Amino acid sequence: MKKRDFLVLDLDDTLVATTPALCELQTKRTGVQHDIASCTSHGRLWGLERHELVELMDLHLASGATRNPPFIPNVIDCLHFLSRHFRLAVITARNEEYCFETRRQLRAAGCDFHRVHHATNRHGTIPKSQICLDYGYEMIIDDHLTTANECAASGIRAFLFGTYPWNTQGELHSNVQRVLTWPEICQLLIPAPRD
């Protein structure tokens, strides 16, 4: 039997709707409306300093998001389907300090993830494209435009997930394919036979 290829997945805003949950939380904390439209860049939400973002993420994960994650629509059914065809790996830009919470969040999906990588640790951040090259991964799904572009430029098949304020501005590498929903991803990767 052919060894199944790896399919690499991003976590935040690709598998789970993290930024909308952070918006809701920040609105509750400050009394000021925060919405996804104002999140135009990753890692610089609402001008917060890094330690403030960490504090917000800590509160989010402590609020039940690790046991009951806000999964993107259809993602669980699609992951179960795709796991029959691919070995699933996750590369998250989250700091590895969140590895316990991250694994618990992934377990809530109820399917096997063969590998989970944290691209950020106390030494810095490794580009996801580099991790893909190091491990021989050939396909990635991510909502981050720069990540998708870098992976495509490295010869990795890259899918840019969703239409978010942070991924609709800027040029796409010619080999990046934008995908809007998880059923669309399934159909692209494993086309249904036609009559």
Ligand SMILES: [Mg+2]
């Ligand atoms: Mg993401």
